[in-house]
Amino acid sequence: MITVISAPSNLGLRPPEPGSVPGAAKAPEALREAGLFDRFAELGATDSGVVLAGRYVDDDGRRPSGRVRNESAMADHSRRLGARIAAAFDRGEAPLVVGGDCSILLGAGIAVAGRGVGLVHVDGHTDFRHPGNNPVSASVAGEDLAAAIGMHWPAVADIDGLGPYFRAERTAHIGHRDDDAEQEEARAVLGRVTPAADVLALGAARVGADAAAVAGPAYWLQVDVDVLDPAVMPAVDSPDPGGIGAADLTALLRKLAPQAVGASVTVFDPDLDPDGRYARLLVDILTEGLSELGTGVRP
Template structure:
């Protein structure tokens, strides 16, 4: 007998901020084929986001700035349409890379004055256009969401900045040990008001860390979005990502971490990002991700 996740619907966001046609854009189709369509049969399809301009904005250093702002509006509108036909259900948004949140958070803020964010990632994603070697918004999405960066992305039309207040963010799973100077400088850029639960803490007590993250945002009345970048996992468990980072949890530990967040009454929805099917030719890691979601949803 097949097992389904009641109360959830699926939205694909094949978002590739690199403008290179990189493998993240293939993840929605690959995860569906690996069993996600059976787990979440209510499928709203893929939102047609397109980023293919590989030029950096001269003023800000951000890659494909105008196209990214347009893609964010397209994704927000697509999520609005899907949600309007599914009242009372939660979206599972499958990317694409982490900067798909530039569409998710504006959509949430259209109907809410305040939202929170559990940001589960191996990196803090807190560079800017000048500091990023590529200009990719996946290097800076948390900075943009919390109000640091060009106005086209920090304050989309009709939504005030920041999209999420720094104090309403819990950064979970980022690496803090044995960092090179550039990575250490990025961690240092994160505002003190952002709550943090680093990878060593997660490795030591994953479920307790999940419970702590849930408690930290229990007072956010508008609800909280859960975002998971697959590179939070140790490369031994998940090598099929763009920027693997050692020192992370395994799949079982990640499941223990996420369980209290998915059980939270504040949960608005879930996004999964940065899975690279092109680096998973046998489909082993796609199947592992779907098995994790089957356990959790």
């Protein structure tokens, strides 16, 4: 059975402009308004409530080196989200975490640490920036994959001594653009790295099967909606051309969902969707693509 958890965190994102706050924290309620929770309830899903994040602080210019923005609040939120996800596992449920930004992957990592779970990371960027390749690393929403496999500062990559949360060789990434700056390093480290162009050329079913073979037999599924082309989904923090279409993402999720112990969906920004059309599109993609979440495996 699926259970839906709201994780309205924007702690890992840079501010859209100095002194402002990213809109991704509004995503769970915007998607609820668009019918996501009702649609999953019709499939038999339960609602496991909300894990609130701490206050977002724009501390650029005064944050010490060696720290990511909102570091303490992010670690606290990750612990509490991890506990909520772990409780769902203990009840035999498959959690669907609705974010929020990509830093919520840390909470999922805490929940699965030590359970022998792989990772399939679907994202329009590799999110493989880290202090070893970028000295100004500070926004975990663009660094979550590196952090998830232990390639970041311990404050985010080794919370409570649980890192690395996922083994690199059991991690598959799908969906980056051809100009992604970290793609070659990611290829050298991860089990499989597949650009968006290959999803379009080879088909979602084949790409999904290849990723599952690396991450399986049980994995966490992280889905950043900027994997979609901005012609389809412009309501994201960093829209880049060359993404996949709605039907491609639906088919990819349908292939990946059964072997996933749970999933997280991130970086939809309702501030960029004033009439709700993109929220409604996401509801269709997610309910069609993730309806079989966790049916094939449990942690």
